[in-house]
């Protein structure tokens with residue numbers, strides 16, 4: 235893959251937190267515009283850190299991150315972030331939470347409300363627009379957070395285990411909603427998860443991370459659109475096994 | 490309402506018992522007045538308007554001191570909470586002034602502001618200042634790191650993060666400080682009047698003590714207690730309204 239048409243380019247990035255231990259070492263990763271990439275790995279291997287570097291929330295200690303060929307110095311308006319917890323503001327009704335990315339920058343117009351309602355409809359919680367976050371279930375909160383990330387139509391989304399806390403059925407529904415929304419808008423996505431099946435189901439490409447390095451990167455050869463049947467496909471299972479094997483291997487061997 | 494019935498019955502039983510003991514044992518009204526006598530004095534005071542002028546003054550001192558102390562405490566809390574170097578510089582002094590018994594400053598305030606309402610308001614404000622300062626500083630740290638990152642991702646400016654994330658996140662903690670402050674404010678105003686005023690409920694207690702009028706003192710206690718409960722309830726209603734978003738979430 236050429237690095238010119240990449241939306242995200244991560245070039246030789248290393249990162250150490252203030253205590254000095256290197257959490258990421260020499261990561262190279264490129265995500266073409268419109269692609270859906272997944273990053274799997276055990277907890278503590280550095281996934282969130284890499285996501286924050288891509289977002290511009292952290293600055294690499296070595297190497298550089300580029301968005302559409304420009305160096306990233308701080309958070310970019312082109313990138314939406316979905317956190318591990320829904321991170322909704324408890325004092326605002328759902329609709330105002332969804333409109334936050336807009337209301338921070340300008341007056342909210344009737345059109346914006348339309349957009350927000352449309353998104354809430356797409357994630358299946360249109361009837362809950364007036365409720366407060368504390369009145370929603372975990373799955374409904376995740377849906378609201380997804381709608382908020384999409385309301386300003388960012389060309390790219392960074393997602394940090396957004397569905398990890400949900401039950402299996404709700405998670406599958408949200409995965410399908412997500413795929414529908416991002417293919418509609420041609421959004422570039424980097425999706426972090428610790429669930430191999432989730433990564434394979436969602437991604438065009440899956441990277442396995444182990445102790446701060448990319449241990450394996452594989453393209454997922456499954457036709458789109460994917461649906462519940464894809465999950466029980468032989469090819470799907472084979473892909474999962476392949477990645478599972480890479481995760482089990484010690485890093486020295488994988489390199 | 491129903492769950493209060495046992496409490497009301499207990500109150501009536503206690504009052505009747507008190508009345509009976511005072512009458513049967515012939516306790517001097519100088520030591521413990523009978524509830525009926527206290528009620529008569531209270532009623533007279535309210536009807537003649539004698540009590541109202543004092544209620545009005547103490548109420549005004551309490552609310553003025555409370556408002557001043559809360560506003561200044563909140564603003565200082567925001568400034569110290571937001572400006573790290575300033576916080577490091579001033580924190581030892583904040584702690585030191587916090588342990589100074591504020592009422593002990595009464596005499597010096599009388600020299601500065603004169604005998605009367607101003608001294609009492611200043612003492613009351615000073616007493617309300619600290620719970621607001623401390624709770625505001627604590628409350629501003631309440632927003633989770635993820636929400637801070639969210640605001641950074643959304644390109645929020647510093648004042649937007651303050652107004653739209655940190656202050657609302659800290660509101661439950663800040664309001665807890667307000668609740669503490671309203672109770673302290675009334676105590677501050679009454680005790681402030683002991684030393685620095687000739688009008689108000691606190692000053693009336695001192696005057697009643699001078700006349701050895703225990704019955705009037707008891708009537709004044711009742712008025713002060715009623716005022717305290719009223720102020721506290723009003724604060725509570727305001728808090729519920731302000732935090733309706735949070736509270737709605739808690740209803741299961």
Ligand SMILES: Nc1ncnc2c1ncn2[C@@H]1O[C@H](COP(=O)(O)OP(=O)(O)O)[C@@H](O)[C@H]1O
Pocket residue numbers: 251252253257275276277278279280281282283284
């Ligand atoms: N703020 C921090 N300061 C110091 N070390 C951190 C900090 N955040 C994370 N780490 C460390 O960095 C490593 C990677 O963390 P993280 O990127 O959160 O992993 P993951 O998201 O894959 O679970 C972990 O070993 C963690 O202990």
Ligand SMILES: [Mg+2]
Pocket residue numbers: 281282394
């Ligand atoms: Mg993580």
